[in-house]
Amino acid sequence: MELIELLKKSLLFSGLKDNDLAELAAITVRRTFRKGESLFSEGDEATGFYLLVSGSIKLCRIAPDGREKVLHFVQPRETFAEAAFFGDGRYPAEARALAAGEALYLPKEGFLELMGRNPNFSLNLVVSLSLMLRQFARQIEELSFADVTSRLASFLVRRSAEKSASYGGITYIDLGVKKGELASRLGTASETISRTLRKLKDEGIIEVQGSRVVIHQMEKLQKLSERHE
């Protein structure tokens, strides 16, 4: 697809005029990646940020004891590693591909230059970062207050809103990630996810088929996710 079309799909560049986008396209680098490939690692020098076009990426950190904590699953059209713009210029996490795909690379240097010339870039970037901050704040709140059932319900509800198929009141979600990864993202252990999914199934709220989840009673799920929040 045309590079400019791809750029336009991102929230980050949505408000830009065509000639702005052309400037942007001039510094953009297309990059494909395979499953399991790492786009950058924790501690690497941050030379730019990315816009995911297709495929699936997780941002994660490795704890000293070897366990991995998933901070975020990146969806197509989302940007990631914008925070590469800060002070020390190192990536604070690793970006690993869960499925093969393509990303657009925006080099820091060229982008900073664009920001200096064209305020629209900065304004959009600020909006994007602010949205992320809000998301993170919610995650912090969830981790402090909500139990695993509630967090899992919250995840499923959100996922079903953004990425699902629905027929006659029944919603089908494709988790798209291994349950172990989901556990890490929700700040718990895979065993607990297993047990919690089972509990929800026993209550007739959902059904699990591999990495596919069928939601039978969305309302109950919503209630569970709001109980604490």
Added chain:
Amino acid sequence: MELIELLKKSLLFSGLKDNDLAELAAITVRRTFRKGESLFSEGDEATGFYLLVSGSIKLCRIAPDGREKVLHFVQPRETFAEAAFFGDGRYPAEARALAAGEALYLPKEGFLELMGRNPNFSLNLVVSLSLMLRQFARQIEELSFADVTSRLASFLVRRSAEKSASYGGITYIDLGVKKGELASRLGTASETISRTLRKLKDEGIIEVQGSRVVIHQMEKLQKLSERHE
């Protein structure tokens, strides 16, 4: 103090030239507040953001069950509520004064205009937001992995780095907040903070005198905070 001098103290405006600062000063509103006063509440229309000059502010959210979750303690010279720039334009949390002081209010409208005219404002804002993102990411990681001892140690170490007095290997920290608030910030209960502080005291690592903490063995504290990270 001169308004421009106050503005210059913030990381957010540190790199600006004097004439930029003068423009900024022109739209700045000084605002004093008393202890317990709320600068804005969750859900209020976000009309701008703040730079804390003196006093102490906490950002918090109230859960449906009435409990309060502290997201962040704002230190003098720091800005807060920059995220007011996003989409729906509502404050996502409440800002309540822990001690009387003064803040500078930067109205959204005027600031957006400045950003459009002068790229330096945007660049600094992006840096500032990125730093916050990094902080939040660390908090998420801590909440998922680390136990309370580790989180408390981490908090103390960080606090001692930014706000402490030190004589001959012994460091004195003023918590500056009630222990209950600290508990909320660390995602735990005040009883647990109490017990954990006591445990650290029994091990000879720290000493507690009201809201003052004396660190005797910084290395051990550091080790505790890194065990998980």
Added chain:
DNA sequence: CGGGTTCTTGACCTCTCTCAAAATATGTGG
């Protein structure tokens, strides 16, 4: 059809939450 990974389940155990009560600190008016 192996061989490896991932998932599930069971058992156990520990950390931390909760509730209740005592102790301490803080603030207020006189």
Added chain:
DNA sequence: CCACATATTTTGAGAGAGGTCAAGAACCCG
């Protein structure tokens, strides 16, 4: 500056959610 009222902190005891370890089952791929 004291004495009382309120708020905060500490301590104790009990319960429960969820982590960990271990083993078997299911799944996935070449």
